[in-house]
Amino acid sequence: MMLAETVSLDGDLLLVILVILIVLGVATIAVIALGCVLAVKAARGSANSLAGWFAIAALEGLVALTFVPSLFRGHIHPLLVIAGAALAGQIFLYVTTKASRG
Numbered sequence: 001m002m003l004a005e006t007v008s009l010d011g012d013l014l015l016v017i018l019v020i021l022i023v024l025g026v027a028t029i030a031v032i033a034l035g036c037v038l039a040v041k042a043a044r045g046s047a048n049s050l051a052g053w054f055a056i057a058a059l060e061g062l063v064a065l066t067f068v069p070s071l072f073r074g075h076i077h078p079l080l081v082i083a084g085a086a087l088a089g090q091i092f093l094y095v096t097t098k099a100s101r102g
């Protein structure tokens with residue numbers, strides 16, 4: 001009698017999963033970095049950068065808000081922390097750059 005079935009994944013499928021995770025990780029880092037650059041440019045007065053930064057900030061805010069219900073279940077999701085910290089960092093860059101301009 002078999003109590004549990006085992007799942008077997010072949011090497012090709014694992015490679016595809018790994019590549020997808022790497023691409024998503026690089027894309028996440030790129031979006032956060034672009035948001036930081038656009039926040040500084042927006043603080044210096046670029047209207048196009050301000051619009052782009054608002055779009056990135058809205059995306060990061062939606063990602064963070066998606067995982068807020070996990071807090072009520074007693075879990076802190078890593079994407080909640082990453083997106084929230086990225087958004088807070090970009091707002092900090094915007095405010096400090098705007099303040100240093102006078």
